[in-house]
Amino acid sequence: MSPVLALILKRIGIGVVLILAISALLFLGVEALPGDFAQNFLGQAATPEAVANIRRELGLDQPVMLRYLDWLGGVVIGDFGESWANGSSVSEQLGKRLANTLFLAAVAAVFAVPISVGLGVLAVFYRNRLPDRIINILSLAAISMPEFFVGYLFIFFFALQFGIGDGPPIIPDPRASVWENVQLVFLPAMTLVVVVIAHMMRMTRAAILNIMESAYVETAELKGLSMLRIIWKHAAPNAVAPIINVVALNLAYLVVGVVVVEVIFAYPGMGQYFVDAVTVRDIPVVQACGIVFAAVYIILNMLADVGAILANPRLRHPK
Template sequence: MPQSLMPWFLVLQRLGIAILTLIIVSFAVFFATELLPGDVAQILLGQAATPEAVAGLRKAMGLDEPAILRFLSWLFGFLRGDLGTSYVNHMAVADLVSGRLVNSLKLAGITTLISVPVALSLGIGAAMWRGSWFDRIVSILTISVISVPEFMVATLSVLIFAVWLGWLPALSYGAADATTFGAMLKAYAMPVITLTFVVSAQMIRMTRAAVIETINTPYVEMALLKGASRKRMVLKHALPNALGPIANAIALSLSYLVGGVIIVETIFNYPGVAKLMVDAVSTRDLPLIQSCAMIFCISYLLLITLADLTAILSNPRLRR
């Protein structure tokens, strides 16, 4: 294969892997929800329902068909944008998810706007003054945050800012109705603080490693030997060549939002897609559970694929 076509071959290969992974994930999501205990028809009709009524409802809902046929019907419907109808609310799943998805995207967007500049500043600063007290403090803090799970960070945030200091509310149930800046600050502060800590810690470590790796290259060391200051060496010579790995670090770090937002929305009662999915599990609303789970899987795959593509296209050897 010609060298000039190698990057595009790798890009198509990553996209193909992402599509194949999505098909496998959809299969796993569907059959994992099928393994949830309890009969949907029995739960909807109640324990006093007769076996005939339960059987009739199962037939009306198509639950008496083979699982593989129901999976294919659900998958093709999902690809067409038809997410099905909620068993509990008797509403289109797309209508239930759309409003909650906007709230989750707001939370992810605010977290990104705060965490990315903070993480890049601390990561580049730690690499610029490697071995200094600033680098040691940043490294200790990031390792400490990485070692603590999301629910512990959320619990500590509640204890500090809501219980001890009394600055912020412990729940974010009014986030969707917040119109003023003060109301939005109170509604989003706790979940954003928790997610920012989790996402920034990973991003700081990866950014620091990417910049240090670029600093150790011969052409950057030559600039230092010629009298360039450390600040000029990092900002002018090392940083432009580390943009690819840094972009890769950002995409990989933001993928942690997908897992962290499920815990954060549940703990702070934030009206997002994750909270909707947790509520659907308690009522065994299978179409709603499957759609929410697929949204999270697609988001995670998009970020991971974006990180892979960034790493491929930023490789100077492949560009040449």
């Protein structure tokens, strides 16, 4: 077996083990939360008999390990059970919400990735000069602002002052064009862009600067090559692996970290669904959202590891 294939299979195996471990921690952690769904659901009418009946209907009278294995078996085939709050299929609702969240994250990524990588290269080209300092100051300011603050700023300036995005809750329409749907999610997508662009830009700059200290870059400078050619032809390709990792990490954040942004803009995605489920203690929905968030995060990081392996010429062409 080739070293590249062995490393890729090892990363995939580690990812599968992590997802299984997180599923166990998630299930047991939710089980350990104080309170009881049956008691909260019945309210003042919660007699011991009524509570016992609901617990029996929901299977809460079964041992924890048996319920975990039953839940995990359903997760493997895509069946997350039924919502305790309204009896609807969690898988069906989750599919709709996940599609909305992925669309929002994709729109944000389309803007954030090229802008951040471009600004990182530009900062390296003008290193220690005015453009580099301006980019660093703006990136530090963006990192310092939490997403809820950025979201409220956008609502104040764009929605209240200019009437952009001041309509009802945003629901992407599959019958509309891509551009029309992008306009619908403009404010939450731009909020996510501001949140992640600074980190990606700074990591891109650091990765390229680290390569610029190499001996072969100094040789290229002594040969009289222009700085732009050195960065584009020699430094940037060798900085692909760390750039892939930071981009994947931020793409994972775009999917997993949208909870606050979706709540602020009343966006019908996974984050809003998760918060609503926590409010009413709808355990199947909480567990389903948690395992999907964890799986997306682990899978994107696993893909970043695989991409970094494939981008390494020493692994692609072993001696």
